[in-house]
Amino acid sequence: MAEHYQLKCRECGKLWGNQARSFCDECLSPLEVVYDLDAIRPVFTRKNIEAGPTNLWRYSALLPLPEDYIGSIPTGFTPLVQARRLGKQLGTTNLYLKNDAVCFPTLSFKDRVVATALAAARRFGFKVVSCSSTGNLANAVAAQAAREGFDAWIFIPADLEAAKVTGTQVFGAKLVRIAGNYDQVNRLCSQIAEKFQWGFVNVNLRPYYAEGSKTVGYEIAEQLGWRLPDNIVCPMAGGSLITKIKKAFNELIALGLVEEKKVKFFGAQATGCSPISDAVKRKLEQFEPQKPATIARSLAIGNPADGFYATRAIRESGGWAEDVSDPQIVKGIQLLAETEGIFTETAGGVTTGVTQKLLEQGYINPSETTVACITGNGLKTIDAISAEYTLTPAIEPRLTVFENFINDRMAAVAGN
Amino acid sequence: MKITVEIPSALRRFTDGVQTIECTSETLPDLLGEIEQRFPAISKHLRDDSGQVRRFVNIYVNEEDIRFLGGNSYKFHEGDRVLVVPSIAGGAPAAPAGGLENACG
Numbered sequence: 001m002a003e004h005y006q007l008k009c010r011e012c013g014k015l016w017g018n019q020a021r022s023f024c025d026e027c028l029s030p031l032e033v034v035y036d037l038d039a040i041r042p043v044f045t046r047k048n049i050e051a052g053p054t055n056l057w058r059y060s061a062l063l064p065l066p067e068d069y070i071g072s073i074p075t076g077f078t079p080l081v082q083a084r085r086l087g088k089q090l091g092t093t094n095l096y097l098k099n100d101a102v103c104f105p106t107l108s109f110k111d112r113v114v115a116t117a118l119a120a121a122r123r124f125g126f127k128v129v130s131c132s133s134t135g136n137l138a139n140a141v142a143a144q145a146a147r148e149g150f151d152a153w154i155f156i157p158a159d160l161e162a163a164k165v166t167g168t169q170v171f172g173a174k175l176v177r178i179a180g181n182y183d184q185v186n187r188l189c190s191q192i193a194e195k196f197q198w199g200f201v202n203v204n205l206r207p208y209y210a211e212g213s214k215t216v217g218y219e220i221a222e223q224l225g226w227r228l229p230d231n232i233v234c235p236m237a238g239g240s241l242i243t244k245i246k247k248a249f250n251e252l253i254a255l256g257l258v259e260e261k262k263v264k265f266f267g268a269q270a271t272g273c274s275p276i277s278d279a280v281k282r283k284l285e286q287f288e289p290q291k292p293a294t295i296a297r298s299l300a301i302g303n304p305a306d307g308f309y310a311t312r313a314i315r316e317s318g319g320w321a322e323d324v325s326d327p328q329i330v331k332g333i334q335l336l337a338e339t340e341g342i343f344t345e346t347a348g349g350v351t352t353g354v355t356q357k358l359l360e361q362g363y364i365n366p367s368e369t370t371v372a373c374i375t376g377n378g379l380k381t382i383d384a385i386s387a388e389y390t391l392t393p394a395i396e397p398r399l400t401v402f403e404n405f406i407n408d409r410m411a412a413v414a415g416n
Numbered sequence: 417m418k419i420t421v422e423i424p425s426a427l428r429r430f431t432d433g434v435q436t437i438e439c440t441s442e443t444l445p446d447l448l449g450e451i452e453q454r455f456p457a458i459s460k461h462l463r464d465d466s467g468q469v470r471r472f473v474n475i476y477v478n479e480e481d482i483r484f485l486g487g488n489s490y491k492f493h494e495g496d497r498v499l500v501v502p503s504i505a506g507g508a509p510a511a512p513a514g515g516l517e518n519a520c521g
Contacts, residue, residue, distance in 0.1 A: 011472075025426050028461060028502040029472045180479075187476060190501050194425050206504055286471060289483055303481060305504045308471060 004039045005064045007031040007207055010309070018064070020124045020199060022206040030305070031207045033064045037254055044255055046226060049218075055104075056112055056215040062251060063116055063215075064208050066123045073144055075104050075111040076215050080223035080371070085339040086352075090359050092366035096229070097336075098220055098373045101344050106143045106167065107377035108136035108298075108345075109241065113212035114144045117201035120208035121150065126199030128153060132189040133202075134182050134237065134298045135164030136376055141201055142173035153198065155185050160297060163380040181292055183303045202238075206305075213241045217248025220371050221258050228252070228261040230368035231319070233355045235347045235375055236267045236276045237299040239310030245373075246313050265314050266364065267321035268354035270294035270329060270346075273302055277321035279311045287311060295326045295384045296346040298376060320363045324353035330385055332356070333378060343378035351375070417442070419496040421451065426502060430458040439498075444475060444488050447498065462500075472503040 007016035011029035023030055044061040052058030056076025060069070079099045087095035100109040114137070121129050130153040131141045138154045145152035152173035156165070157180060168175050178185045186202075193203045201209045221228055228249055234242040242265055252258045269277040272294030279287035287307040292300035304310065314321055324332065329346050332353035337343050344352070355372045358364045378385075395401050421437050428435060437454070441447035448469065452459045464470050475482040476499040482490055492498075 022504045023426070023472065023502045025429075026461065027464075027472075028426065028470050030504050183481070184479065187474070187479070187499075187501060190504075191499075203504065289481055291484070303474070303503075 003067065004036040005033050008034040018123075020120070020126070020204045022204050033207050033211050035062065035251075037251065041255055044257070046222075046257055049222065056115060056212070056219075059215055059218045062218070063119075064211050065116070065119045069119050069123075071115055071119065073105065073111075073115055073147060075115050077219060078103050080220060081340070081342075083340050083372075086336060089335065089339055090356050090366075092359055092364070092370065094367065094369040095355075096220075096224070096369070096371045097340065097342065098216060098371055099342055100216070100373070100375045101342060101348065101377040105147075106136070106139040107380065108140065109213070109216060109373075109375040110136040110140040111144070112215050113137075113209045114140040114201060116212035117141075117199070117205045117209035118144055118148050118150065120205050121199035121201070122148070124199065124205075126197070127151060128196075128198040129201060130154065130189070130192075130196075130198045131201045131203075132156075132182065132186040134300060135160045135168075135380065136298055137202065138168040138173075138175075139164060139380075142168045142171035145173065146171040150199075155189055155192075157182050157185055157297075157300075161381050161383060163382065167380065182301050183289070183292075186301075186303075186305075202305075210240045210244055210306075213244035214248035214251070216241065216373060217245035218252065220245070221249065221252050224369070224371075226258050228258050228263050229371045230261070231264045231266060231364050231370040233266045233268055233351055233358065233364075233370060233372040235299055235351045235354075235373065236269050236310055236321070237301045237304065237347075239267075239276055239304040239306035239308075241373070241375070242267055243306055243309045243313045246317065263317060264319040264364075265317040266319045266354070266358055267310060267314050268351045269321065269323040270296040270299055270350050271323040271325050272296070273300045274323040275302060276304060276307050276310050276314075277323040279307070280314050280321035284311070294329075294346075295381075296329055296350050297381075298345060298347045299350060320358065322354045322357045322361070322363075324350055324357060328353040330388060333385055334388065336374070337378070342374060344374045345376035345378050345381040346384050347376050348374040348378070349384075417492065417494045419447075419492045419494075419498055421447070421498045422500065424500055424502060427458055427461060427500065430461065431455045442491055444482060444490065447492070474501045474503050475499070476501065 009024035012027045055074035057071045083095045103111045129150045132155045158177040193200045273292035275287040290302040329349035332349035336352045441450045
């Protein structure tokens with residue numbers, strides 16, 4: 001059976017077959033995987049999907065996988081939870097959270113993109129996989145490379161959170177810390193990828209990698225009972241995820257799995273690194289690069305590879321973009337934790353803070369169904385919020401001591 | 417004044433395989449003209465129909481994005497190294513004979 005997908009230049013339309021390549025030699029524009037949807041239509045049905053495994057491989061027919069590929073890592077299919085208490089605080093009754101803070105195996109949505117990227121790495125014969133990363137991707141590549149038997153070389157900005165550094169090294173990956181920001185790491189990796197025969201998941205395997213993000217969109221639609229939400233709020237770093245959720249919804253509409261609906265896409269960034277939200281708000285066609293300065297290090301990409309397409313996707317959908325300050329990010333993390341019991345990393349604080357802002361500003365209609373994408377886990381960015389809390393002195397293990405302790409606490413609260 | 421320009425592998429088929437070229441231009445617009453004068457076939461790949469540098473091409477000077485240095489108005493300095501990098505660049509060399517081995521051993 002012929003393959004039902006191949007690479008296509010997003011600008012000039014030249015077809016490239018399937019190979020480890022991320023851009024078009026003719027116009028230097030990015031490549032994207034396109035599918036023969038008519039050939040896929042008979043197999044990509046609700047029935048087949050629902051009979052599949054409870055992970056992202058249930059959507060294999062619309063992923064760029066080698067024929068008969070069976071992924072060994074059961075990633076994806078994270079909970080979609082209705083956020084009643086958070087919604088009440090924000091003044092909306094139809095708020096949902098797509099909770100990739102518990103994605104398997106490394107607690108971020110990057111587990112999805114690595115799953116499809118490593119399938120491509122295997123197919124193209126790479127023995128070493130690599131990436132430039134702001135942390136979550138590093139963890140995901142390192143973990144899945146270990147399980148799949150690849151060597152891994154990981155490139156990160158030197159100032160990443162300790163949990164993300166250790167959470168890469170523990171899998172046996174070779175970690176290269178670069179004295180620079182992510183954009184500098186990424187530029188270096190572009191040069192390294194020209195010289196080394198490695199499968200860089202977000203460089204030469206990028207088109208295949210990016211398709212993994214579509215599964216967030218498929219899952220949201222399926223978990224809402226095969227319908228699309230009215231609004232999506234999505235954090236933006238390189239800008240790929242928001243465009244791929246949109247692509248997923250368009251595919252589901254084209255294949256008749258959901259009713260057509262014009263979903264509005266809302267992008268979320270940290271004010272300290274907001275090239276895409278800045279472009280949306282100033283109505284620029286092309287974003288202007290920035291030097292990142294934010295605690296949301298996983299979103300600290302000042303020259304986002306898919307920034308142009310993310311800006312366009314938001315604009316075409318009728319959505320908007322916003323950004324929040326570092327203190328608002330911390331408040332967002334706390335608000336989500338205290339209302340929904342979900343501990344997210346700084347990027348999730350951005351998403352929560354921006355969702356609040358968009359509702360307050362009236363960009364999101366509170367009576368509509370909104371899904372906010374929580375993409376990472378708070379245990380990885382403890383440093384960002386630990387200063388918000390103090391430890392009380394340890395008390396003796398005696399009931400009377402505790403009674404005194406609680407009386408003091410109650411008095412203190414009453415005094416406030 | 418001399419500066420060095422590094423050509424990415426994707427564009428070397430238009431520079432007779434040359435990887436680095438020495439130039440004397442003072443600004444980016446002049447530099448592009450100088451490169452195109454020497455290698456005319458590169459022009460339609462570097463610029464779009466309106467003559468602008470293509471959206472997905474990044475230019476770096478000594479590891480810094482030229483947009484942070486003033487872009488078209490930046491004046492090159494003696495010894496500057498200019499990098500031309502497609503924004504999602506890298507990879508795509510043909511597989512070497514003997515298969516895709518770990519180049520680092």
